[in-house]
Amino acid sequence: MDELTMTIKNEIKRQYKSVRQFAAALDIPQSTIISAMRKGIGGTAFDTVVKMCSALGIKLSMNSGLFMDKEKTELLEVFSELDDRGRNTVKSVCNVELLRCRNIPVMSVVAALERLQSQQSEQ
Secondary structure, three states: OOHHHHHHHHHHHHHOOOHHHHHHHHOOOHHHHHHHHHHOHHHOOHHHHHHHHHHHOOEEOOOOOOEEOHHHHHHHHHHHHOOHHHHHHHHHHHHHHHHHHOOOOHHHHHHHHHHHHHHHHHO
16 A cells, blocks of 8 residues: 555544545545555545545655645655754654664664764764
């Protein structure tokens, strides 16, 4: 399942009690939403996807194919207020967490962190 479909599915669960309530709130057939969640959002009519995303607070970017949910938007807003030291710290933590999520052994994570720190000190 693609990331946008998963995000929409998770937001429906989080913000609404059921798909039926979400469908009723948007005046979209419940079967359309269920089909989109099962098959992936890619086969759903564009105006339906936009309507769903708008109701859930998900911002779509037509230029990049990326989308921004509320959490990503908030993270970017906070990140933009940080100074250089804060941005470097956040990037380092994100890189280490990405390695952890990819199941790279701890020693590799430590080595990667040391590489990041040496690269940042060179800049």
